[in-house]
Amino acid sequence: MVSNDIGIWTGALFTIFIYSYFIRNKQNIAFRFAQSTVVGCALGYIITLVMIKNVDTLAFTRIAGGNVIYIIPVLLGLLVYAKFIPQYSYLARTPISIIVSVGLALGARGALETQIVRQVISTASMPLFGVDLITSLSSIIFIVGLVSASCYFYFTLNPNLSSKLKPVSTLGRSFLMIYFGTKFGATIMSRLTLFLGRVTFLVFDWLGLG
Amino acid sequence: MTSIASKILNIDRRIIWVTCIALIVWPLVSPIGLPMKVDEITRKYYDAIESLPPGSIVLASIDIEAGLVGENGAQCTDTLQHLFDKDIKFIQICFYRADGAILFENLWLPKVDQRDKVYGVDWVNIGYIEGHETAMTAFAADFSYPVKDYYGNMLEGLQLMTEVKSMDDVDLYIDIAAGDCDQALRQFATPYDVPAITGAMAMGVPDMIMYMEAGIVTGILGGLPGAAQYELLLNKPGAAIRGMDALSVVHIFLLCLVIITNLAYFSLRSKGEIK
Amino acid sequence: MSNILKREVPLGLATVIIALLFFDYYVFTDITRNIALSIADWAIIITATAAGVGVLNMIIRTYQNISKRAEYWYLDIYMLVVMVVMAGTGLIGAYGTHPVFEWIMMNAYLPIDASIYAMVFFDIVSSYYRTFRVRSRDSAILFICAFIIMLKNAPLTGGMLPSFIPIGDWMLNIPSTAGSRAFIIVASIGVVAFTIRTMLQTERTTVGVVD
Numbered sequence: 001m002v003s004n005d006i007g008i009w010t011g012a013l014f015t016i017f018i019y020s021y022f023i024r025n026k027q028n029i030a031f032r033f034a035q036s037t038v039v040g041c042a043l044g045y046i047i048t049l050v051m052i053k054n055v056d057t058l059a060f061t062r063i064a065g066g067n068v069i070y071i072i073p074v075l076l077g078l079l080v081y082a083k084f085i086p087q088y089s090y091l092a093r094t095p096i097s098i099i100v101s102v103g104l105a106l107g108a109r110g111a112l113e114t115q116i117v118r119q120v121i122s123t124a125s126m127p128l129f130g131v132d133l134i135t136s137l138s139s140i141i142f143i144v145g146l147v148s149a150s151c152y153f154y155f156t157l158n159p160n161l162s163s164k165l166k167p168v169s170t171l172g173r174s175f176l177m178i179y180f181g182t183k184f185g186a187t188i189m190s191r192l193t194l195f196l197g198r199v200t201f202l203v204f205d206w207l208g209l210g
Numbered sequence: 211m212t213s214i215a216s217k218i219l220n221i222d223r224r225i226i227w228v229t230c231i232a233l234i235v236w237p238l239v240s241p242i243g244l245p246m247k248v249d250e251i252t253r254k255y256y257d258a259i260e261s262l263p264p265g266s267i268v269l270a271s272i273d274i275e276a277g278l279v280g281e282n283g284a285q286c287t288d289t290l291q292h293l294f295d296k297d298i299k300f301i302q303i304c305f306y307r308a309d310g311a312i313l314f315e316n317l318w319l320p321k322v323d324q325r326d327k328v329y330g331v332d333w334v335n336i337g338y339i340e341g342h343e344t345a346m347t348a349f350a351a352d353f354s355y356p357v358k359d360y361y362g363n364m365l366e367g368l369q370l371m372t373e374v375k376s377m378d379d380v381d382l383y384i385d386i387a388a389g390d391c392d393q394a395l396r397q398f399a400t401p402y403d404v405p406a407i408t409g410a411m412a413m414g415v416p417d418m419i420m421y422m423e424a425g426i427v428t429g430i431l432g433g434l435p436g437a438a439q440y441e442l443l444l445n446k447p448g449a450a451i452r453g454m455d456a457l458s459v460v461h462i463f464l465l466c467l468v469i470i471t472n473l474a475y476f477s478l479r480s481k482g483e484i485k
Numbered sequence: 486m487s488n489i490l491k492r493e494v495p496l497g498l499a500t501v502i503i504a505l506l507f508f509d510y511y512v513f514t515d516i517t518r519n520i521a522l523s524i525a526d527w528a529i530i531i532t533a534t535a536a537g538v539g540v541l542n543m544i545i546r547t548y549q550n551i552s553k554r555a556e557y558w559y560l561d562i563y564m565l566v567v568m569v570v571m572a573g574t575g576l577i578g579a580y581g582t583h584p585v586f587e588w589i590m591m592n593a594y595l596p597i598d599a600s601i602y603a604m605v606f607f608d609i610v611s612s613y614y615r616t617f618r619v620r621s622r623d624s625a626i627l628f629i630c631a632f633i634i635m636l637k638n639a640p641l642t643g644g645m646l647p648s649f650i651p652i653g654d655w656m657l658n659i660p661s662t663a664g665s666r667a668f669i670i671v672a673s674i675g676v677v678a679f680t681i682r683t684m685l686q687t688e689r690t691t692v693g694v695v696d
Binding site: 221223226227230244245246247249250275276277278279280308309311312313315316317337339340341344345347348351352355360361362412415416417419420423435438454455457458459461462464465467468471472475476 | 518522525526528529532533536578579580581582587590591594595598599601602603606607610611613614615617618619628632635636638639640641647650654657658661662665666669
């Protein structure tokens with residue numbers, strides 16, 4: 001039984017508008033209408049939920065509670081808008097520097113432990129002895145793969161050394177191809193699932209089949 | 211033979227698209243009921259929540275953007291239902307996208323049975339904080355940092371937020387997001403040694419396996435198949451299982467297609483008609 | 486004064502902040518922890534305040550399109566109207582909880598965004614059968630691994646070809662993870678090196694200083 005919910009009909013129509021792109025493989029007015037809707041919605045919720053809500057909650061609420069120092073980050077944030085005035089655009093560098101350096105530092109210090117140290121420890125802990133043959137062989141293959149794939153990314157060796165390491169980096173490239181192959185196979189499933197979600201909505205929620 | 215191989219290599223892509231659509235719709239309308247095996251990574255995800263005693267506190271970042279509802283939606287509802295069923299208290303927060311917070315409130319929450327759980331006592335929804343990894347660092351150190359929840363209530367007035375101050379008080383971290391959760395693992399799981407489970411897109415699983423082998427992540431849900439296996443373990447068939455037949459059929463079709471096109475390609479190449 | 490604001494202040498801030506945040510992580514003291522969290526707090530507020538830059542940029546470009554009567558310029562006016570409606574209703578009551586705001590998000594934004602994401606499926610299918618040819622050793626490895634993973638993921642093979650599952654699991658856990666782990670270790674070393682370069686002021690463009 002076809003749905004009589006106006007919300008579902010709206011969603012179905014917008015879905016059809018988007019896929020009308022594939023009729024001639026180029027944008028048409030229906031597609032652009034849907035695109036303008038989604039961009040307008042995104043801009044609206046960015047203004048509300050990303051900007052105003054966070055500034056109100058994290059700064060103005062505290063300022064109202066007596067912590068007037070929080071005016072300073074608000075003013076620094078407003079300095080970023082100086083980018084739109086060419087002769088004063090340099091004023092935006094200070095707040096951008098704060099944002100970027102905080103992000104870099106937090107990411108790098110976390111990456112050191114999570115993505116370097118723990119990964120190396122996990123590799124070094126792989127069982128080689130006292131286990132069955134398949135586990136032992138798998139560990140050897142893993143370690144060889146990790147080392148050779150890491151060698152592939154070493155671009156700044158002197159030419160003599162790099163020619164000697166070429167067979168190792170070629171082996172490493174094979175392991176990277178295995179990784180990319182598994183990711184590609186999984187990506188196809190991911191994208192298929194996204195489309196499956198849309199078809200499920202149209203078939204079950206809109207048309208009421210099945 | 212040559213003309214057949216050439217025709218195979220030059221099939222109009224619209225024929226492929228229409229065939230894929232038909233192969234998706236057919237199992238949805240009349241399910242086949244194909245057998246499914248539960249992966250080890252899914253079982254560990256299930257066990258991580260199942261093994262928590264009632265009253266445990268979980269930090270959940272169910273942070274799916276609108277575009278990924280088809281793939282990760284079932285993971286969100288199934289995980290939420292599992293938490294409610296097991297009487298596990300949780301704090302929900304979004305860091306990646308503001309629409310994740312809107313979807314949590316309007317799409318996932320209405321689909322689960324909250325089982326008489328009281329807001330503020332059994333669960334809290336903080337909503338979205340801007341700042342990504344920086345916000346994660348600030349929140350992990352002090353859970354009162356966001357000041358207010360999604361509905362505008364002061365966090366200090368909510369009972370659950372008086373019981374938990376930082377990541378040190380959390381028993382499990384759940385991250386269901388689009389990306390491969392690197393940032394969250396760097397800021398929540400590793401510094402505070404909190405066990406973590408993640409729900410990822412299928413294409414994020416090869417990356418998440420690495421963290422699982424390093425002991426940072428305990429369990430993974432991989433896309434729709436992961437959610438379907440999770441529903442099997444929960445004994446609550448839902449949207450994910452319903453889509454698996456279509457997934458299987460289209461997969462097999464695409465595999466056969468690429469094998470046939472490669473055979474046609476090799477046939478033409480052996481005759482020297484293409485390089 | 487403007488030269489100091491153009492170079493020294495942004496570079497100096499980057500050095501101090503990065504050094505402090507690294508020091509806090511490895512040498513834990515209450516004072517450094519409080520300072521580090523305050524810096525993170527301020528960075529979040531600055532980011533939130535500056536989030537409107539993208540919106541303002543979009544509004545300026547849209548206005549230019551409307552002025553020049555570019556293609557579909559009337560849809561740009563419609564877009565601005567939608568933006569105003571969403572921003573207006575989103576500010577009523579608790580942010581983003583107004584029924585009109587939620588209705589538009591669930592019944593317009595969500596279907597459109599999900600449909601746009603799903604459009605990639607068509608391109609992937611087209612490229613998959615048109616360009617996925619086994620032309621070399623590398624593409625053969627890529628093809629075989631993608632083939633095994635797709636067979637493993639399709640539940641059909643669980644019943645018909647059960648031997649594919651342990652092969653697929655082994656491939657995912659051993660050679661694929663070796664490749665991904667190498668990738669992430671090398672990329673993370675690059676991130677750390679880049680951060681240290683920024684701290685030492687040899688990398689300036691990221692903080693907006695262009696010589």
